[in-house]
Amino acid sequence: DSGVTQTPKHLITATGQRVTLRCSPRSGDLSVYWYQQSLDQGLQFLIQYYNGEERAKGNILERFSAQQFPDLHSELNLSSLELGDSALYFCASRAAGGGDTQYFGPGTRLTVL
């Protein structure tokens, strides 16, 4: 158990819909990273937040957005969903005082029908 929690575990929705994935980082970690894992694209970095502020963007679509709240939990919002958005979405957190290790949560499996 990494200490990172993600909800829900599974999500099934229809094309065109909007969903919100939630992540709680390890206690004390200020950085949150979101990744998407799919069969064709592999594991891809989407976006990073540090203490409530966006720090880095990866291959995140304009239909996707994220935020980190004052209690440090983060949400990833996916809108106008397409079949190709079906994937595993992972959140990872990193310690505040330096250190490089990113600790991954168990993931949310999104299925778009």
Place this chain on the structure above:
Amino acid sequence: GENVEQHPSTLSVQEGDSAVIKCTYSDSASNYFPWYKQELGKGPQLIIDIRSNVGEKKDQRIAVTLNKTAKHFSLHITETQPEDSAVYFCAAGGYSGGGADGLTFGKGTHLIIQP
């Protein structure tokens, strides 16, 4: 941006033998190279990592080597056991702005340990 290539995509070894997985990266600014193990239905779990100022690091049966000049790094697992069966990912990352960047991952190696 960074590009990480990983080989082989599947590796089958006899229990007790060694396994080696190789990765190359493209961005010389990358300075952090972790290896993750992912079991079915779970998130990636860090097994070992190395910074660019170190050439080799070992933790029990697992070792990682880094050749900065050639931009490649490798994972070595000795005395393999059935519980080593999983998908292994290499990754590369660096620093910009205020902290560590997101990681760029290889496509993964499915390691199968034959009894």
